[in-house]
Amino acid sequence: MNTNRNIKQKKCRYCETLFYPFKTTQVVCNHHCAQLYAEEKRKKEEQKEWNKEKKQRKENLMTLSEWVKIAQGHFNHFIRLRDKGKPCISCDKVFSKDEIVHASHYKPAGTCQNVRFNEDNVWVSCVKCNTHLSGNPSEYRERLVKKIGIERVEYIERIANETRKFTIPEVKEIIETYKEKIKTLKKS
16 A cells, blocks of 8 residues: 555546555556456447447438428427527417427428428417417418518528429538528527
């Protein structure tokens, strides 16, 4: 046992017993723990590399529609955060704290790909308007014109039916963009 008072005891990173290190960089108590600790560390690194490779392999097998689904989830999450505390775009219903809130597309995402990720085209909506009333389009349009102006609404309507085919790199960029926007909104 070391009686030098300048050296503090450490906890062994492998067996967690207290010991007096010979060097300040020593993290384990003996050779046996050093070998086991090194093996454990090597296995963790191998697992980390395998997980990284597995994730890359999985991503390489994903279809465009799977990527779009992920992007839509991030985009919708952003819309909900952006419009938090605002009423339903179609009926002005004020949401209670735990109520389900939808990100409702004025021009439908399924048929109007060109405005699927257009922020002017998507606003929070209640379940009744978005699901049961198919977005409640006449009321939606009326309130949307008040919110963003007739020029922007007519622009959405004009470009909505233009053909648009996303590529996987474009969709990945959309995902990253909305991840960043979500982070920014959560900080503020």
